[in-house]
Structures are given as C-alpha cells and as structure tokens.
Amino acid sequence: MADDLRMALMELVRKAGAAPEVGTDWLREGVQLLAQRVMELEVEQHLGAGRYERVEERLGQRNGYRERRWDTRVGSIELQVPRVRDGSYYPALPEPRRRSEQALVAVIQEAYVHGVSTRRVDDVVQALGITGVSKSEVSRLCEELDVLVTQFRTRPLEESYPYLWLDATYLKVRQDGHVRSMAAVAAIGVSASGVREVLGMEVGPSEEGAFWLQFLRGLVERGLHGVQLVASDAHQGLKGAIATALRGSAWQRCRVHFLRNVLSVAPKGMQAVVAATVRTVFAQPHPASAHTQWRQVADHFRGTYPRVASLMDDAEDDVLAYLGFPEEHWQQLWSTNPLERLNKEIKRRTTVVGIFPNTAAAQRLVGALLLEQHEEWQVNRRYFSSESLAKLQGQATALQPAAALLTVS
Numbered sequence: 001m002a003d004d005l006r007m008a009l010m011e012l013v014r015k016a017g018a019a020p021e022v023g024t025d026w027l028r029e030g031v032q033l034l035a036q037r038v039m040e041l042e043v044e045q046h047l048g049a050g051r052y053e054r055v056e057e058r059l060g061q062r063n064g065y066r067e068r069r070w071d072t073r074v075g076s077i078e079l080q081v082p083r084v085r086d087g088s089y090y091p092a093l094p095e096p097r098r099r100s101e102q103a104l105v106a107v108i109q110e111a112y113v114h115g116v117s118t119r120r121v122d123d124v125v126q127a128l129g130i131t132g133v134s135k136s137e138v139s140r141l142c143e144e145l146d147v148l149v150t151q152f153r154t155r156p157l158e159e160s161y162p163y164l165w166l167d168a169t170y171l172k173v174r175q176d177g178h179v180r181s182m183a184a185v186a187a188i189g190v191s192a193s194g195v196r197e198v199l200g201m202e203v204g205p206s207e208e209g210a211f212w213l214q215f216l217r218g219l220v221e222r223g224l225h226g227v228q229l230v231a232s233d234a235h236q237g238l239k240g241a242i243a244t245a246l247r248g249s250a251w252q253r254c255r256v257h258f259l260r261n262v263l264s265v266a267p268k269g270m271q272a273v274v275a276a277t278v279r280t281v282f283a284q285p286h287p288a289s290a291h292t293q294w295r296q297v298a299d300h301f302r303g304t305y306p307r308v309a310s311l312m313d314d315a316e317d318d319v320l321a322y323l324g325f326p327e328e329h330w331q332q333l334w335s336t337n338p339l340e341r342l343n344k345e346i347k348r349r350t351t352v353v354g355i356f357p358n359t360a361a362a363q364r365l366v367g368a369l370l371l372e373q374h375e376e377w378q379v380n381r382r383y384f385s386s387e388s389l390a391k392l393q394g395q396a397t398a399l400q401p402a403a404a405l406l407t408v409s
Contacts, residue, residue, distance in 0.1 A: 032077045035070065039091045043082040046089050061085045146360070149367035152374070153200060157219065160226025161189035161199065162392055163329075164246075166238065167336045168207045169343040171366075173356045182359065183207040184346065184366050185215055188339050192226065194382035194389050196338070198374040199224065203363045209237030216245035228392070229325060231336050233257040234318070253318035254336040255282065258311075265307040274301070274308060282334065287323035294320065328388035342373060 044050050049058040065080040068091075081091055168185040175182075186201040200219050204211045212235075230242050231252040242251055259275055266274040277297055284290035298312035322333040332338060346366055356362040377383075 028077060032079065035077065035079055035091075039079070039082055042091060043084065043089055046084065145364050145368060149364055149371065152198075152371045153202075153367060154222065157199060157223040157225075159191040159193065161191055161197075161224060162226055162228040162389075163190040163333065164199070164224075164227050164230045164249075165189070165336050165339040166212075166230060166232040166242075167339040167343060169346055171203070171350055171356060171362050172354065173203070173359055173362050175359065179355055180205070182362065183211065184362065185212065186339060186342070186366075186370060187215075187219060188342070189224075189227075190383050192389065192393075194384040194386060196377040196380075196383045198342075198370045198377075201363075201367055201370050203359050203366065207235060207237065209240045212238045212241035213244060216241050220245055229321065229333060231333060233336065234261070234315075250321050250324065251318060252321040252333055253315060254334075255319055256335045256337065256340075258315055258319050262308055262311055265311065266305055270305075274305065277301075278312075281320075285327075287320075290320055290323055291316070326388045326391040329384060329392070332383070342370070345369065345373075 040051075043062065047058055047060050047062070049055050051062065061084070063083040063085045066083055068079045068081045070077045070079050079091075082089065165188050166185070168183045170181050171184055172179055173182045174180075182203055183206055184201065184203050185207065187199045188196060189199045190196055200215065200222075202211075202215050202218075204215075227246050227249045229250045229252055230246060231254060232238050232242065233254050234257060239251065242249070259278060262278060263271045263275060277300065281290055281293045281297060284293050294312065294316050298309045298316075301312070302309040319334075322330050325333060346369055349369060350356075350362075350365060353365070356365075
C-alpha cells in the first residue's frame with residue numbers, strides 16, 4: 001500500500017476515534033478516498049500506464065479532471081474524475097450515470113450486440129466494463145432513454161422566443177448496410193425571460209431545404225412564436241426554410257461563416273489582412289458607423305480583390321442585421337457561436353462512437369447531450385438581462401405568432 005494512502009487511512013481512523021458522534025462525516029471521507037483511488041486504478045488500467053509513466057504499451061493520455069457529484073447513502077460526495085483525451089474513460093462507481101453517459105453506453109452496447117463494432121468500439125466497451133450484454137438489456141436501456149429524449153424533443157414551447165439560432169453537424173450512421181453522413185440539426189433560443197433553451201433537434205438524411213422546413217414547422221406546431229431574429233449560416237436550403245416557416249422574422253447571417261466565404265476568395269498570403277480589415281466593421285459602436293465602415297472596406301478591396309468586394313456588397317444587410325437590436329445583445333447575435341460550441345461538444349462525444357449503428361442511436365445520444373445542456377441552462381444566470389430585454393420589447397412593434405405566418409410551399 002502506498003505511503004500516502006496509508007497516511008490518509010490512518011487520519012480517518014484518528015477522526016473516527018476522536019469524534020465517534022460524527023461518524024457519517026469520516027465515513028463519507030472514507031468513501032470519497034476509496035472512490036478516488038479506484039478511479040485512479042481504473043484509468044491506469046485503461047491507459048496501460050501510470051501517471052507520468054512512459055512505456056510503449058501506453059494507449060492514451062490523461063487530460064486532467066472533471067468535477068462530479070456522487071449521491072450515496074452517506075451523503076453527496078464531490079469526486080475528481082480523471083479525464084482521457086479521447087473521452088473514452090467513464091468511472092464504474094458513480095451510478096446512476098448521467099443521461100448522456102447512459103446514452104453512450106447504450107449506443108456502444110447496441111453496436112456490439114448487432115456485430116457492427118469496430119476495434120475502437122471494442123476498446124471503449126472494455127473500458128466501460130461492458131461484458132455479456134444481452135439484447136434484452138440493450139432494449140431496456142434504449143427504451144428508457146428514448147422516452148426521456150422524446151419527451152424533451154416534443155415538449156410544448158409555451159414562451160415566446162425572440163432569438164433563435166440554427167445549425168447542423170454531421171455524424172456517420174449505418175443505414176441499409178451502408179455508412180452514410182447524416183445531419184444532426186438543432187435549434188436553441190432565448191426566451192422572453194432571458195433564459196437559453198434547446199428547443200429541438202433532429203437527425204436526418206441531409207441538410208437540404210425540405211429537411212430544414214420540416215424541422216422548423218415542427219417547432220411552430222409545438223408552439224414556437226415571437227421570433228424576431230434567426231441566426232444561421234447562408235445555406236440556401238436553410239434560408240428558404242426560414243423564410244417560409246418563420247416569415248416576418250429578420251435573418252442574421254453568421255459573421256464567422258461569412259468571413260470564411262470571404263477568405264476563400266482572397267489570396268492566401270493576404271487572408272489575415274483581409275479578415276482584420278473586415279472585422280473593423282464589428283468594432284463600430286453605432287449602426288450608422290458600422291454600415292459606413294462596411295462600404296468603405298468594400299470599396300477598399302474593390303480594385304485589388306473584386307470578389308471580396310462583391311461578396312460584401314451582397315451580404316451587407318444580412319451580416320449587419322444584429323444592429324437593429326439592443327447593443328447589449330450584439331456579440332451573441334452576430335454569429336452562431338452559441339450553438340457551434342454545443343456542436344463541438346456533440347462532436348467530442350460522438351467521436352468516441354465513430355459510426356452509429358442506426359439513426360435512432362444517433363438521435364438518442366445527441367438528444368441526451370442536448371437535454372443535459374438544456375437543464376444546465378435552466379439553473380444558470382440568464383443569457384440576457386431583463387433591462388436589455390425590455391429594450392427589445394420596446395423596439396418591436398408586435399410579436400406575431402410564427403404559426404400565423406406559416407405558409408404552404
């Protein structure tokens with residue numbers, strides 16, 4: 001037994017003898033100590049090497065810790081769960097797992113049972129301690145998660161949502177014996193009370209207009225209304241779906257995506273200069289000065305980089321749509337970054353799976369991740385202050401229900 005563990009145990013024994021009336025406290029500390037040691041042993045076995053140990057058999061790298069509360073019979077215990085860079089380690093002790101972890105286990109189990117697992121999935125299966133999995137166990141776990149995710153995805157939307165962000169990320173899904181790239185689309189909104197919410201998600205065959213239109217109409221049918229501004233990239237199918245399903249709403253073209261479009265037509269050696277020059281527009285403190293700066297920048301590039309100038313001429317009103325809303329909201333409105341950060345987390349977790357065995361498995365895991373994020377936002381501070389939202393209400397002539405604006409295409 002290591003000296004530090006021996007000393008820690010002796011300290012616990014001393015506490016128990018000195019103050020037996022507070023037995024629960026030292027017992028909780030003992031459980032915490034044991035759990036930490038078990039997790040350290042687990043991650044060492046998972047990686048094939050101890051901390052700072054350099055051996056050829058090492059299978060990965062550690063990546064710090066994450067905090068995790070574990071509710072036990074002796075009380076809540078705060079654990080420092082070791083992290084692995086590829087995200088493939090999950091502790092066996094803290095049960096029940098979070099929904100997203102349950103969903104990940106379900107996806108891997110399902111792939112394993114259906115015989116479509118890869119070597120990477122096999123490694124994750126071993127790391128999670130999944131052995132002897134039966135089809136009935138897989139079905140039970142998947143059914144429990146599907147109920148939660150379906151309830152979340154189909155819940156009524158009762159508040160008004162003046163701001164809406166839309167984006168998609170792509171996953172590899174096995175369908176009809178082939179591996180296909182499928183779009184996981186998501187919508188997040190800020191309610192009239194200033195709270196961020198995940199409003200909906202769907203996994204479909206592609207990011208084409210018909211799929212987006214079906215998705216947005218589903219949101220409207222569930223009660224989405226009061227949308228004043230929609231932020232997204234300039235995907236033609238998405239733009240058309242927004243114009244049809246949310247007619248009357250302003251559209252904000254994501255400035256990050258727009259800059260990528262600009263840089264794609266600028267000389268490689270001048271891309272940094274072009275990007276910095278265009279960004280001077282977003283540093284302007286007033287709508288009038290931002291529009292003036294936009295046109296000056298476009299004219300500046302007209303002789304040297306006419307394609308850049310042409311892009312700016314066409315996109316001015318769309319990229320600067322945020323200027324029509326309270327200044328306190330500009331930095332959150334001028335791009336889809338709030339949703340892209342969420343997509344990065346989805347990518348990080350789904351990369352562990354690699355290829356999903358079917359569409360339902362992909363929707364289950366992504367839905368569970370979004371449900372967790374939604375719940376965290378409900379207890380965090382509001383995204384926008386009540387004072388700034390009051391300005392928004394003052395600027396709006398009326399919040400028309402989006403359902404009334406829906407047209408048949």
